[in-house]
Amino acid sequence: MTYSDTELYKNLRVDCEKCFGLCCVALYFSKSEGFPTDKVAGKPCTNLQSNFRCSIHTNLRNQGLKGCTAYDCFGAGQKVAQITYNGCDWSKEKESSNQMFDVFLVMRQLHEMLWYLNQAISLKENISIHDKIRFMIEETDKLTYLNPDSLIELDIPSHQDKVNALLFETSEIVRNKVCFVKSKxxxxxxxxxxxxxxxxxxxxxxxxxxxxxxxxxxxxxxxxxxxxxxxxxxxxxxxxxxxxxxxxxxxxxxxxxxxxxxxxxxxxxxxxxxxxxx
Ligand code: SF4
Known part of the structure; x- marks a missing residue:
């Protein structure tokens, strides 16, 4: 399955309305990286409200919180919240909350791979490897629908290596065509x-x-x-x-x-x- 531009926007883009503020809880972050405080993974940010909205959302930029404004989950947050956990948030499911945060980190990596793979298949220069890319998109997409235990057990580095090989091949093909045309x-x-x-x-x-x-x-x-x-x-x-x-x-x-x-x-x-x- 590949995404059209519209679907790509919908499925691989941040949709905080459908998430439980997972990035504001699951991640470790530090003040020096443009986040509001130093925080351990699994602890909610002090600005996260009970409705999972950020109390200073409109002021993030003015307050110099570049870490918050730059972060992109590639749509992993809403996938974990609405599909993997079927709408049950971490505050209600205290026993499974740590698992949910771990799942979010895995899902984010899978969605990031999907983002790049969909960029790769949107290019014309690498049409000779579109079948391989399409297959990898389907395989990666299937993984995002696994249950939480299976997601945590995934060998992400090994899957990432396969994806990276295709992205690298794409890059070489696309860039070599430019260099061939422009010998300089x-x-x-x-x-x-x-x-x-x-x-x-x-x-x-x-x-x-x-x-x-x-x-x-x-x-x-x-x-x-x-x-x-x-x-x-x-x-x-x-x-x-x-x-x-x-x-x-x-x-x-x-x-x-x-x-x-x-x-x-x-x-x-x-x-x-x-x-x-x-
Ligand atoms: S300041 Fe807002 S956006 Fe940044 S981590 Fe905290 S709750 Fe999330």
């Missing part, structure tokens, strides 16, 4: 690590930016078409006027941590953060 792009930097650098003069179309540290870089007006941004750290990167509409393997979380404006071009699957327009 031989010098595209790999594994770029350039915190705070001005990258406006570098041709980054089709670049390998997997896991690159692009923190506070100047990417203003840069064309990132077919660049692979999986795992790239875009915190405070200046994306004003940049073209990310055809980059590959980018997430809402990465976008939420960067700076952009109304001229930044985004893929259809991502939302423009409201604070980019202030």
């Amino acid at each position: 792009t031989k010098n595209i930097p790999r594994g770029l690590d350039c915190i705070g650098s001005d990258l406006r003069k570098i041709d980054l179309k089709g670049a390998n930016l997997r896991g690159a540290f692009l923190i506070a870089t100047n990417l203003r007006g840069v064309d990132l078409s077919k660049a692979d941004l999986i795992g790239a750290d875009l915190r405070d990167a200046d994306l004003r006027g940049a073209n990310l509409s055809e980059c590959i393997f980018i997430t809402q979380s990465q976008i939420n941590t960067a700076k952009g404006d109304s001229n930044t071009k985004l893929p259809k699957s991502l939302n423009r953060p409201p604070y980019w327009l202030e």
Whole structure:
């Protein structure tokens, strides 16, 4: 099963209304990472209300809580709340609450894989491997419907390795096509690590930016078409006027941590953060 753009938005995007504030309880987080306090996993954030809504939701950005605004569960929260646990929340099911938090962490990884796989199958360049990707989407999707005990027992690293191999193959195919057309792009930097650098003069179309540290870089007006941004750290990167509409393997979380404006071009699957327009 693959998701249409509309279904992708619905199933792999955050829907806090259908969740029990799982990310605000299940995760360990620290103040230094942009969360309100230092907190152990399994303890509710002090700002989480009994209705599972955040009491300072509209002020997260103003209060500098970038960890909260950037976090993306890829729709795992509502899947765990409404499907795995059939609407029974952790405050009512105290005995199983720790299990629910562990399940949420597993589900988030599965949904993240689905996000990337669905991006991969939406591309035309890698049509030769679409059958393999489709099969992996179906296998991964099936896992998300397992019961809690089975979810916790999953060998996630081994499944992740299989998914990563397909994502890597996709990246090579897509980027090589750009490099073939543009022979001058031989010098595209790999594994770029350039915190705070001005990258406006570098041709980054089709670049390998997997896991690159692009923190506070100047990417203003840069064309990132077919660049692979999986795992790239875009915190405070200046994306004003940049073209990310055809980059590959980018997430809402990465976008939420960067700076952009109304001229930044985004893929259809991502939302423009409201604070980019202030
Ligand atoms: S501040 Fe709000 S969004 Fe952030 S962890 Fe706490 S309850 Fe969740």
